[in-house]
Amino acid sequence: MAKFVFVTGGVVSSIGKGIVAASLGRLLKSRGYSVSILKLDPYLNVDPGTMSPYQHGEVFVTEDGAETDLDLGHYERFTDTAMSRLNSVTTGSIYQAVINKERRGDYNGGTVQVIPHITGEIRERIHRVAANSNADVVITEIGGTVGDIESLPFLEAIREFRSEVGRHDLAYVHVTLMPYIGVSGELKTKPTQHSVKELRSIGIQPDVLVCRSDRPINNELKTKIGGFCGVSTKAVVQSLDADSIYAVPIALEKEGLCRQVLEVLNLQDHESDMANWEELVRKLRNPGPAVKVALVGKYVQLNDAYLSVVEALRHACLDADCGLDLNWINAERLEQEGAEKLLRGMDAVVVPGGFGNRGVDGKIASIRWAREQRVPFLGLCLGMQTAVIEWARNSAGLVDATSAELEPASTHPVIHLLPEQQDVVDLGGTMRLGVYPCRLVAGSKGHKLYGEEVVYERHRHRYEFNNAYRSLFLESGYEISGMSPDGRLVELIELKNHPFFLACQYHPEFLSRPGKPHPLFRGLIEAARERLPQSPREAISQHQ
Template sequence: MKYVFVTGGVVSSLGKGLTAAALGTLLEHRGLKITLQKLDPYLNVDPGTMNPYQHGEVYVLEDGAETDLDLGHYERFTSVKLTRKNNATTGQIYESVIHKERRGDYLGKTVQVIPHVTEEIKERIRAAATAGDYDLLITEIGGTTGDIEGLPFLEAVRQLALEVGPGNALFLHVTLVPYLRAAGELKSKPTQQSVAKLREIGIQPNILVCRSEWPLTPDVRQKLALYCSVPLEAVVEELDLEHSIYELPLLLQKERLDELVVRSLRLSLPPADLRDWEAFLQRILAPKYRVRIAMVGKYIEHHDAYKSVSEALVHAGASVHAGIDLLSVDAEEVEKRGPEELLGKAQGIIVPGGFGHRGVQGKIEAARFARERKIPYLGLCLGMQIAAVEFARHVLGLAEAHSTEFRPDTPDPVICLLEEQRHTVQKGASMRLGSSQCHLVPGTKSQAAYRALSARERHRHRYEFNNAYREAFERAGFLVAGTSEDTKLVELLELVDHPWFIGCQFHPEFHSRPNAPHPLFAGFLREALRHSAQ
């Protein structure tokens, strides 16, 4: 088993996750069976209870684990299907250590960070490495070198690298080489100091991946190699991407990053054949068409809050040769200014998931605007629920219809709490989570998009469509197009008299991949293109 440990220095948000994912792309295309893992130093057990403004998107895995958004990058850039073994937090580590101490597993010893916490971290790394028939594990350590909460993780990977021996592990350090306009030059000192911090811990990076706005000059490369004790060829330039994150594997291949890793780990592998990746990228960079999609949400100021949704649109756009002009629309602004001004030029409207009452009325107005104007609509999770509320109010005449999430005393609860959720007190990891089977109704647009009679989809919600209203909805033309495996829960709703008005209770964005876009996103964009041609 081979290990690559990815650390970061100088500042946060450097793109360690994307770098790890792009390296995974290159190594997978060289024939290695790889998997990836994220170690997050925060004390939360998982990000499921975090505010999207704080953390960005919560990415849900097949087994229901609520994880960091970097795991979305890992799955989109490679063929791996990850599980809860691929993400660990300080909260999980300490929770496990304390449970073991209470059971007496440590036989009365004083429980300490070293060796007990570091051993727990190493166990999590080994568990991810041995979860399948893998050749190599890429483990990203979250945070920035020097953060106090990250020290146990760095110590753990230092120990593990020694245990597996030379040629079986390497350290890749992602760092910032800033350009100071006043001085008119790139500065290597922040990287030098970041590497010095790593050395204090006992880690010598093997490869430096240098984030920069400007190309590294030969002098800067030589200085970094000299003062950071790495070979000159191991100073890898990673410039800001001009057009798409999917350029990154090709950029890093030009810098020979994968060749450096392969040689360092004493492997003999053919070069990566990235023709499929290049073809996908070309469809993004040179589309035949453009399509304007309005995404109506409540966290639009935070770019990462809807990361999987925006990437799923890119994937689907590439499949229909369309570039996406994404209009991020604040749902509260729709409430204030009305939908016509903000959504009138949209060729498709998408309402993603979310929690809390803020902006809900704006989303309802967006759904009504799409329904009445025959604009293609795709509702994801809450986006399906608010479409149901809108339909109940303005078509069925149930003026006070609502979700009990937002109005517990509504006389017409078309959306209500799952029965098993009624006595739930704990917030974390207590929703309907993970992958389950969806039965598709033959003859519906949804079933035609999937070209199948069933599909597995990932969920993250507490509230469901109330079956007491199912007959009334279907009589009025809002059909149930998909149900849970036992047929009790409504998974898909679609309007009959509309070119494309579909809401799904699950999160299809988590299954979208560059060369395998999700059928609902692809169908939505095809219809949006037709709408734009009218």
């Protein structure tokens, strides 16, 4: 039977519960335990698929096509374990399921209430993850903070959960903030005390406290917190602000977080193997020469909107022994000030996904600049579509070419709606989502990068390359290097006689992992690194 860990948060939101949950998952895996992690989000949306990136950051897509919170990306990258739609639960999805059951008559005419029906559905979702993943430990992160009205059903559900499993089959981990008051020169424990008091008022006694702070917490303070909050001093774990999220698991390991959780769960504390992870952090802190990468997007005001793209770039830089000098370029600003001004000196250009007209001309201008200046370029989803539009307008002479998404009445819709999307009305969960196969053309750059004939990538789109323009496209120096197995859908394109110019309809950033960068990102960074001035040692080595 699985063991269960519940991660809650107090005092403030965005305190890092997701990273704590992911880090604990990493530490458990380092000891040989299998792990699955799920997120309980208190908002009423069924999923974040229709949310603006400014509301909730990027939408992460699982293998089975679920549109989820970005924390699932952290879970996958830290544990190197694929999550599924079962790992993302929202208030909206819970109420939708309960109402559907009521309409079918599943409750035999009974009055449907928050308790027991809503909380029962929540508990069932947690058990479902345990049954389907067959994990040794299931970690559940509860979104929001203790005291939020929206989170109360989830907190009640995990309180009730205690009666369904043995006392040593679950552990409560509570993450709080310890602010530093500069005037008095003190770290304050009261916010943590009040947060735990709020948690205990609804019947949950935390087993472990993870205290976030910007400076060390001494043993005297830990003893004070433990005494007021009813936990042992060794179960008060400090979590200092880190220079990288990848440094957090190592810091929490030194603080004994995993040992404390295993003790509560009555599981053996096997020897931990974090050598590869420690090497990863060492390389992060001692990078080689930095490559300047321009990320040309329309949501750059919120960096979380492109979280997986940034992490994929970072993974590739680690693999290439170079640093990442990331330049956030607003596509709308690029329209006004020009590509040459904003992109001059860049070693690579990345154009990520997005929706709608805003900033599209700026993306197209950046792609033209990368093509003409022979600067390595990688386009993702809308990035591929805008690369096709750039080709059509500036190479094929189709000056009014565009996407049917942007201009339905276009005379040259080089990007058009997928046939199966023609009659779709609802926007949520109806795109081409999840993993699909892509067959690579032998001898192409894409094929050389992957080293495989067929690859499986995650998708999130409605529009696709218009095959009416395929012949013209191929005649102009471009290559379609990846297609669906039936040859109908264009998945990967590249420009011949260019150092690196590739664009894909899918989202490779979702499959990149620390220590295992995605082949397309690795290829981009390697091409960008070749543009850097050689060090004397490299020049001598190359001459020899």
